[in-house]
Every structure is written in C-alpha cells, then in structure tokens.
Amino acid sequence: MFILLQNQWEAVIAHYQKSQELQPNSIEAEVILANARYAQGTLPPDKQLHYATLNYELGSKRKQVGDFKVAIEYYRQSITMQPTLAEAHYHLGIAFQKLGSLDDAIAHYQSAQALQPDCLEAKVSLANR
Known part of the structure; x- marks a missing residue:
C-alpha cells in the first residue's frame, strides 16, 4: 500500500x-x-513522531473493527517512522496473529518486549505461543 x-x-x-x-x-x-x-x-523530521502516532491510532481503529490487513499497513508505517514505538510492535503482533502469521506476530511481540521490558502484554503473548 x-x-x-x-x-x-x-x-x-x-x-x-x-x-x-x-x-x-x-x-x-x-x-x-x-x-x-x-x-x-x-x-520534516520534527513531524515524524506525530504522524507515527497517528498511523498507530488509525491502525488501532482498523484492528478494532477487524480490518487487520489495513491495520498492519498503518502499524508498519508507524514503526517505519518511529521504530521504538513498542505499542505499535505489540499491536502489529496482534494483527499478524489474527491473520495466522505467527512468525511475524512473535517477532513483533519480541520487539515490543525488547523496547519495553515491562510490557506485560507482550510477555503474556509470547508465553502463550
């Protein structure tokens, strides 16, 4: 996309x-x-965090209504602009898991946990794999 x-x-x-x-x-x-x-x-670089956050929010809205493919695109763009957004990695993992892409899901759960070691949701998601 x-x-x-x-x-x-x-x-x-x-x-x-x-x-x-x-x-x-x-x-x-x-x-x-x-x-x-x-x-x-x-x-401009000073706008990238703002738009990374908006991409994340749009991805979350799409995920909530079950539009996982579009959610994945928004989450990926969010991470492209701001690779350290642990929440985007975690929710990208959820979207991949919903589509049955477990290897991709695990990779993003691991990224979320690496970026935010106290992310309980990522730990639980990894433990359930």
Missing part, C-alpha cells in the same frame, strides 16, 4: 491534497499524505 515509485508518490500527494481540500477534517487523508511525503523524504 505504501510502497510506490517516485512519480506515483507525486500522484498520491496530489490526490490526497485534493481530498484534504474537500474534507479538511479527514485524519486518514492527512496521514496518507504525510506517509507519501515521508516516502519521498519530504516530511
């Missing part, structure tokens, strides 16, 4: 800029626009 060629990013950016004009309160359009700018290398 988020891996495109450079000229495709320009089209994505133009599309989501137009979407923001039509729906200025659309967080999803804002985040996808930021993701495209990040992929291009034009998202």
Whole structure:
C-alpha cells in the first residue's frame, strides 16, 4: 500500500491534497499524505513522531473493527517512522496473529518486549505461543 515509485508518490500527494481540500477534517487523508511525503523524504523530521502516532491510532481503529490487513499497513508505517514505538510492535503482533502469521506476530511481540521490558502484554503473548 505504501510502497510506490517516485512519480506515483507525486500522484498520491496530489490526490490526497485534493481530498484534504474537500474534507479538511479527514485524519486518514492527512496521514496518507504525510506517509507519501515521508516516502519521498519530504516530511520534516520534527513531524515524524506525530504522524507515527497517528498511523498507530488509525491502525488501532482498523484492528478494532477487524480490518487487520489495513491495520498492519498503518502499524508498519508507524514503526517505519518511529521504530521504538513498542505499542505499535505489540499491536502489529496482534494483527499478524489474527491473520495466522505467527512468525511475524512473535517477532513483533519480541520487539515490543525488547523496547519495553515491562510490557506485560507482550510477555503474556509470547508465553502463550
């Protein structure tokens, strides 16, 4: 979803800029626009934590309604922008587990635990594997 060629990013950016004009309160359009700018290398570093957090929140909303594939994309983008977000790793592990990708789930539970050793949820998830 988020891996495109450079000229495709320009089209994505133009599309989501137009979407923001039509729906200025659309967080999803804002985040996808930021993701495209990040992929291009034009998202300012001081904005990356903010958009990593928004990607995490959108992933959580998608996970709550059972849309695990899209949740995974948002969690991955969150981790790409901010690799130390233990919560994103943990919830990415849950989404992978729901889709039956246990090796991926375990890897992200381990990442969450490594980043936040007191993360009880990650410990429990790993113990149950």
